Amino acid sequence: MANMKEIARMAGVSLGTVSNVINKTANVREPVRQRVLEAVKTVGYQPSQLARGLRRDKTNTIGMIIPDITNPFFPAVVRGAEDVAYSNGYRLILCNTDNDHYKELVHLNELRTYLPTGLIVIPSSLSDLTAQAESYRKSGTGVVCIDRLPRHWSGDTVTVDNAKVAFIATRALLELGHKRLSMITGPLHFTNSQNRLSGFKRALRGAKIQISPDYIQEATFDKQDGYSKAMVLLRMIPRPTAIFAGNDLMALGVLLALRECGLRCPEDISVMGFDDLELAETTNPSLSSVSQPGYQLGTSAARILLDRVNGDEGPARHLVLDTALKIRDSIGPVSRARS
Amino acid sequence: MANMKEIARMAGVSLGTVSNVINKTANVREPVRQRVLEAVKTVGYQPSQLARGLRRDKTNTIGMIIPDITNPFFPAVVRGAEDVAYSNGYRLILCNTDNDHYKELVHLNELRTYLPTGLIVIPSSLSDLTAQAESYRKSGTGVVCIDRLPRHWSGDTVTVDNAKVAFIATRALLELGHKRLSMITGPLHFTNSQNRLSGFKRALRGAKIQISPDYIQEATFDKQDGYSKAMVLLRMIPRPTAIFAGNDLMALGVLLALRECGLRCPEDISVMGFDDLELAETTNPSLSSVSQPGYQLGTSAARILLDRVNGDEGPARHLVLDTALKIRDSIGPVSRARS
DNA sequence: CGCTGACTTTGAAAGCTTTCATTATTTCCA
DNA sequence: TGGAAATAATGAAAGCTTTCAAAGTCAGCG
Numbered sequence: 073m074a075n076m077k078e079i080a081r082m083a084g085v086s087l088g089t090v091s092n093v094i095n096k097t098a099n100v101r102e103p104v105r106q107r108v109l110e111a112v113k114t115v116g117y118q119p120s121q122l123a124r125g126l127r128r129d130k131t132n133t134i135g136m137i138i139p140d141i142t143n144p145f146f147p148a149v150v151r152g153a154e155d156v157a158y159s160n161g162y163r164l165i166l167c168n169t170d171n172d173h174y175k176e177l178v179h180l181n182e183l184r185t186y187l188p189t190g191l192i193v194i195p196s197s198l199s200d201l202t203a204q205a206e207s208y209r210k211s212g213t214g215v216v217c218i219d220r221l222p223r224h225w226s227g228d229t230v231t232v233d234n235a236k237v238a239f240i241a242t243r244a245l246l247e248l249g250h251k252r253l254s255m256i257t258g259p260l261h262f263t264n265s266q267n268r269l270s271g272f273k274r275a276l277r278g279a280k281i282q283i284s285p286d287y288i289q290e291a292t293f294d295k296q297d298g299y300s301k302a303m304v305l306l307r308m309i310p311r312p313t314a315i316f317a318g319n320d321l322m323a324l325g326v327l328l329a330l331r332e333c334g335l336r337c338p339e340d341i342s343v344m345g346f347d348d349l350e351l352a353e354t355t356n357p358s359l360s361s362v363s364q365p366g367y368q369l370g371t372s373a374a375r376i377l378l379d380r381v382n383g384d385e386g387p388a389r390h391l392v393l394d395t396a397l398k399i400r401d402s403i404g405p406v407s408r409a410r411s
Numbered sequence: 412m413a414n415m416k417e418i419a420r421m422a423g424v425s426l427g428t429v430s431n432v433i434n435k436t437a438n439v440r441e442p443v444r445q446r447v448l449e450a451v452k453t454v455g456y457q458p459s460q461l462a463r464g465l466r467r468d469k470t471n472t473i474g475m476i477i478p479d480i481t482n483p484f485f486p487a488v489v490r491g492a493e494d495v496a497y498s499n500g501y502r503l504i505l506c507n508t509d510n511d512h513y514k515e516l517v518h519l520n521e522l523r524t525y526l527p528t529g530l531i532v533i534p535s536s537l538s539d540l541t542a543q544a545e546s547y548r549k550s551g552t553g554v555v556c557i558d559r560l561p562r563h564w565s566g567d568t569v570t571v572d573n574a575k576v577a578f579i580a581t582r583a584l585l586e587l588g589h590k591r592l593s594m595i596t597g598p599l600h601f602t603n604s605q606n607r608l609s610g611f612k613r614a615l616r617g618a619k620i621q622i623s624p625d626y627i628q629e630a631t632f633d634k635q636d637g638y639s640k641a642m643v644l645l646r647m648i649p650r651p652t653a654i655f656a657g658n659d660l661m662a663l664g665v666l667l668a669l670r671e672c673g674l675r676c677p678e679d680i681s682v683m684g685f686d687d688l689e690l691a692e693t694t695n696p697s698l699s700s701v702s703q704p705g706y707q708l709g710t711s712a713a714r715i716l717l718d719r720v721n722g723d724e725g726p727a728r729h730l731v732l733d734t735a736l737k738i739r740d741s742i743g744p745v746s747r748a749r750s
Numbered sequence: 751c752g753c754t755g756a757c758t759t760t761g762a763a764a765g766c767t768t769t770c771a772t773t774a775t776t777t778c779c780a
Numbered sequence: 781t782g783g784a785a786a787t788a789a790t791g792a793a794a795g796c797t798t799t800c801a802a803a804g805t806c807a808g809c810g
């Protein structure tokens with residue numbers, strides 16, 4: 073591939089001048105500038121991002137560390153980040169951690185050797201990435217945590233008010249007359265799970281409703297575990313009349329469990345999800361859920377990163393995005409007959 | 412960050428020796444080797460991938476170009492590729508094209524400046540990336556096309572036998588007594604759409620069934636367009652008794668359209684999808700579909716790439732992965748009453 | 751015309767690694 | 781023990797860009 077030296081030769085100028093033309097880092101007289109541009113065009117020259125990165129101590133690259141692209145909530149987030157990145161000339165390096173602390177560390181460590189401009193991280197279980205992140209920030213590399221936060225995190229964040237919207241969703245169930253509400257939470261070492269649970273509890277307290285601790289089950293955010301924990305709940309006596317799942321994947325598992333137990337939704341049991349994945353609309357019955365702006369989570373994070381690159385030295389930003397409750401067919405009034 | 416020079420100084424050896432220890436590129440006497448390793452460990456040295464890439468003319472990076480990570484078929488593919496890449500020390504740079512030829516070109520062009528080891532591409536509409544790909548291959552960069560193929564493509568491929576499995580799926584519908592079969596295809600400039608259609612047609616010919624050309628509708632692989640084209644089909648007289656959608660997203664649109672028209676599935680109309688997305692199980696009714704091994708598509712592509720890096724100079728490989736027909740509730744015998 | 755100050759252009763150095771021709775050291779055998 | 785052959789270690793060069801001090805050019809003014 074053509075290099076700068078060749079352009080310099082073709083245009084009859086020095087390396088420095090070519091660099092100045094390409095990066096607009098200094099004035100170059102118009103005719104000279106034209107000659108350089110011409111040469112660039114003729115050979116289709118593109119600067120080596122490697123050499124540039126090496127010299128500048130930073131590449132046009134953003135590391136994106138997420139749990140698992142295969143979980144339907146994350147693609148939108150990634151896409152959001154990629155869109156903003158792409159339109160500003162950045163590329164995304166994608167890393168899956170499977171919520172594995174070790175894998176997260178490895179990625180965090182190895183990504184550094186590519187000198188990314190910044191990192192967008194959906195942190196994994198128990199991770200205390202402060203040390204790592206500090207070391208990134210020390211070298212001028214921004215780190216934005218999204219969706220959930222690691223312990224002791226003081227940097228930029230983009231999240232959703234999980235507690236508040238969980239409160240609202242729970243209230244919707246309460247207003248339908250439910251008294252025996254249960255929740256299947258995500259892993260409770262994730263801040264988002266914690267907050268959803270606390271919103272749920274706050275709504276119950278507000279309604280002066282006490283539930284058995286067994287009505288709160290912790291699961292791993294996947295369909296399979298949602299199913300298992302639903303089975304546990306369905307066998308309890310008295311049985312809950314509503315199940316709030318910590319995400320839609322688990323809600324899906326709940327629906328499966330209901331079907332298998334010959335229970336009707338929402339007549340026998342109401343189900344509420346969280347995430348509002350596309351599939352929520354097409355389940356049977358369609359799933360009521362909390363809609364999270366995944367795409368914007370990604371775009372906002374990328375924008376913050378770019379702001380930081382462009383010299384924003386302000387205090388840590390904590391963006392909280394809006395959510396909305398989507399009521400569909402999976403929730404209904406508690407049936408007199410059975411309660 | 413620590414660099415090689417520092418290691419060399421700490422271990423009291425030269426740069427070359429450090430390099431030889433790290434890359435095992437030459438014998439180094441054990442005590443010396445230990446000293447170097449020790450130093451590496453003490454300061455947590457990691458070689459700069461940029462400098463290394465610059466020198467070696469290649470980075471541990473794989474460019475992955477796909478239409479849209481937000482389309483639920485692709486995450487599994489990406490994950491497959493990432494898993495194989497990761498466990499061999501490679502990173503994935505993810506690029507979405509939105510099936511936009513121009514964006515594809517831009518990515519293809521710019522990715523080159525990062526000197527990736529290889530490219531995994533799900534080619535976009537009309538793309539004739541032979542020229543680009545040739546230029547990559549000339550510089551020793553492998554390119555593997557998956558899922559669908561560009562015109563005139565002679566390099567490595569990983570696909571699925573779309574025609575065959577579409578034939579089988581269509582046969583399943585025929586065996587249920589359907590005579591008025593229709594198909595909503597994906598964009599017909601994609602080879603996978605073409606092949607699915609040709610399998611469909613072949614099955615019809617085999618059964619000596621003629622259908623109106625209107626029964627074949629071309630759509631854009633998304634739910635919205637599946638819905639619109641289904642509406643077109645449902646207004647036809649006589650109305651088809653079965654609709655084969657070119658992918659599950661469109662099949663979803665078909666189900667929506669049916670619901671809106673007050674038609675029952677499968678009693679009034681049978682629906683067959685393609686992809687077997689996770690949501691196929693949970694739709695109402697659950698969706699019969701062709702199961703494609705998305706994850707393996709990704710892993711296989713990455714493996715071929717790595718083989719090429721490791722010196723496999725053999726002729727182009729054309730891997731064709733297995734598929735399976737998943738029969739669920741959305742197809743049934745044609746109802747006498749209405750036909 | 752000559753000088754000053756402003757603006758352009760130059761080219762060497764630096765950034766970090768790998769490579770390879772050379773030099774140094776060790777080993778082995780006579 | 782001496783010397784040749786084999787094995788190790790060295791360090792300069794190369795890969796491509798950006799940066800910046802220094803050198804060059806130009807216009808304007810006295």
